[in-house]
Amino acid sequence: MHPTSSSSTRVGTPPTPFSADETRFSASSKRYTSQSRYRESTHLIPTPGVDKNRPKRYDPFYLWLPVVIGTPLLMMLLGIALEVGIELSSKNGGFAVRQQNVLSVVSPQFLLSFFPQLFVIPVGYTWRALDWMLRWYQPYVTMSRGSATAEESVLLDYIALGPFRSMFRALKYNHRVIFWSSLLAMSTYIFQPLAGSIFQLQMRSQTSYSSAQSIASLGLIPDVTELNAFAAAAGFVQAAVFNGLSDPPFVKKGWSAAEFVFPTNTGLNGTMTVNTTGIQTTANCSNPTGTPTVDLTTGVISSTSLSGCTSNIPFNPSVSDQQYGVQAAPCPADSTVNVTLLPVVFWFYQKNESTQTTEAATVFCNPSMELFYIHADADLSSGELTGVDIVNNYTKPNNVSGPPLNGVPYNAVVFDNNTNPFIQARATATNIGVPGAIFRAATQSIGGVQGQFDLPNGFLDLTSTLYLLHLAVTAKSVYFVAENSTLSSEEISLVQRLWIDPLPAHILSFFLFASGFLGVFLQLINRRQRRNLFLAAPPGTLAAAAALTAHSGFGDLLLPYDDMATLEKKLDGLRFRLDKRTGAVLADDYEPTGEDTSFRGPDDAMMSLLGHNNRDTVQSSSQLAQEAALEATAYPLYKQQLKTPYDK
Structure with a gap:
């Protein structure tokens, strides 16, 4: 026989005491209830800092303040320096270089395309690492604000999506910091080909x-x-x-x-x-003034110059059919001239x-x-x-x-x-x-x-x-x-002069400066978003994930062989948040009752720098519908947690 149910407790699930973060509350637009499909034990976690010293907050190197601010500032400086170099190159006709190649084993073209890339590879790599960190932390940042759907928190993996696909997923969830960060990370891939084409050797x-x-x-x-x-x-x-x-x-x-x-x-x-x-x-x-006359009998060619002086040129017509020569051509007045x-x-x-x-x-x-x-x-x-x-x-x-x-x-x-x-x-x-x-x-x-x-x-x-x-x-x-x-x-x-090609150089300087300028605001906004986020260990390991969710209880709803569709279906009616006392991941049942009038924090105001933050409310099935679906199954309610997707 199926056990009976009461008005306060679901049949087959013993009541559990409420912890500090499990207090039932309601608003005009949402109603969060205590967990009824699973048993959570967050109240059993000791409060950090009471029995022993509070663990130090995990702060990865790439999220240190000098790195998150210094990297975009360095990109801006490189963009400005490149513009100055373009101006000096145009003004001075290039830069002086050795006329003979210093390294005979490599060509100048290789050197001019290789070494400029050494300046942009570090900033490009560091910015992609920063973007990786922002995408890595985003589900936790979302849960730290509370009322996060499964799709944008525990089911979201921006790292696996990569920067390109992350841009479209970020647009869906209005994660504008992630969108712009991923877009700028994608733009860093053109730094290397542009840097390899800005320098030329020209003869000047x-x-x-x-x-x-x-x-x-x-x-x-x-x-x-x-x-x-x-x-x-x-x-x-x-x-x-x-x-x-x-x-x-x-x-x-x-x-x-x-x-x-x-x-x-x-x-x-x-x-x-x-x-x-x-x-x-x-x-x-x-x-001459006229056609020369040839006298074959005397062997004389007679010709008159423009000054009216006639020259008689002796030759021997019997010697050859082709003859040539030169002689003096004096006029009578030149009789004394040598x-x-x-x-x-x-x-x-x-x-x-x-x-x-x-x-x-x-x-x-x-x-x-x-x-x-x-x-x-x-x-x-x-x-x-x-x-x-x-x-x-x-x-x-x-x-x-x-x-x-x-x-x-x-x-x-x-x-x-x-x-x-x-x-x-x-x-x-x-x-x-x-x-x-x-x-x-x-x-x-x-x-x-x-x-x-x-x-x-x-x-x-x-x-x-x-x-x-x-x-x-x-x-x-x-x-x-x-x-x-x-x-x-x-x-x-x-x-030979070292010449900076203006077209690729202007494009590269624009991307460097624009990426650095936007990057400063992105990093400052994200740093403010993480101010209330406390993680004691790197969140990417299985151990860290288990530590955050071991006492949350909603894991009882999941099975190791659940696929993504099954996971989404099972977690659809839950909203996720980080416990402010312990830092654990908590889940609340969710029932939509009307329009969204949830509180807007200062982070939403900061997001206005990148666009309006109109966070859509994701609707889920009601608690009554879930209970009706469970009652319709052949398994007793107290055994529902034992049913697998492979049972009919």
Whole structure:
């Protein structure tokens, strides 16, 4: 037979005395009753601090005040420091670094991506540890406020959910501190890729001012009559045509600068600007006034220059179908001028194989030169003259601007006959070498030699370019003498600079500062929420959980093989809280009777910093419905605690 029940005590469950925290009370919206489905023995727990000293409160390292406040403040400082670094990098064109890699076993790219991450990994790890602690403590924080449903207290495991899923569960239970903490913890995962991409090595120009050593000054070399410089210049022009060489050092498009010593830094890459002297040479080449005439009988090519002076050029048509050369082209007024200073005429002859006619082309050139003080820009790696800026005319008297040259350059291709066979050989080589280089350039052109004869300015363009190169190289060797002097210089070098990429750096600094700024408030609010929470041991162990709930009694309702759905169903009608006397977890039966008018504490006011705290009231089945369900089972009421989910 089933035992009978009375109005005060459920059948099959002996009455138990009430402890201090089991006092029956009621309000207009809720009614908490003494436990009737299980027997709790919290009243048997001695009051801490009476019989023996109260145990020390468990306070994990990550929840110490210097850690919870220092970590977000450090994140803010890192964000501010990164913004300062971005500004300095933009203002100064990056930061100076060693031009050669210090560690040869690793690349600079690895170092630039690895070491910046060492600064953000500690703060990212510490913030995720803080978030872990907040999620770990949240069920106990909720129970310390009282009237906590099972879903947001004893059944809630934010640690197992992880930060991502915890955000959505926190929204469900209005745990806004957990939501923002988990969101910021998720944002720390992008710290590392951003930190690994903010630094770059870029080539930037760097200007430095110093002095340079000049090793040449304006003046006519003493052995000019040996013709070594002229033959060497002609040889360079020929080599340039055959091998496509660029201008030699200190020579650039008709400019010749005094040589100076370059810095010995092997890793230096850039330009050097020096205040020095230079000569600007001009070829002044032009076509004749009409088509040259060829007289095969006398072997003479006749051509008239723009100044009206006619030159008769002897040649031997029986020697070759293609011939070339250069000779002086004086006018009657130039009869007293030395042949080395006269204008010249370059001539080119060929027999057209297709038409069997003879053709001749002539180019008249009257070279000139000017002396200047200049700013010479030279490439530090190759020594090539990259640019020349005129400062002023050179007025200091010397044997170039004065006697014997009086500012008139050598034509550099025509010389007096010399009885010294070696000097005469150099004169002949120079005289035939320069026009030979021009004719060779014509053969290498797209239309060949015939194309240059067909073009109105074919040979004029080639002659102007190559003869000017010959004059400039000659000027560098002939019109500068060895002399040491100190010159002011400006070095514009291309050096490696450590550059902060603004885009990822701004994103990283924003996340660091925003996380730190919000983190200060989150930690302060959570610290205030935990002010009445007393845990003597780390709450994550089974022993700690048993210590908190061993005397609570509601464990009698649960079985080891209950799944989550069964646990939720069995604990649905209970509200959980922490006993203020012992710290144990207590459960109260709950009956909803109307609207929620529960007390709001100061923690709810603090939560307004993150949003309104409208805590939903979770409805459960009434006590009468539970009793009716128990009466309908085949088991006696006093054996209900022995029934398992596997019994039918």
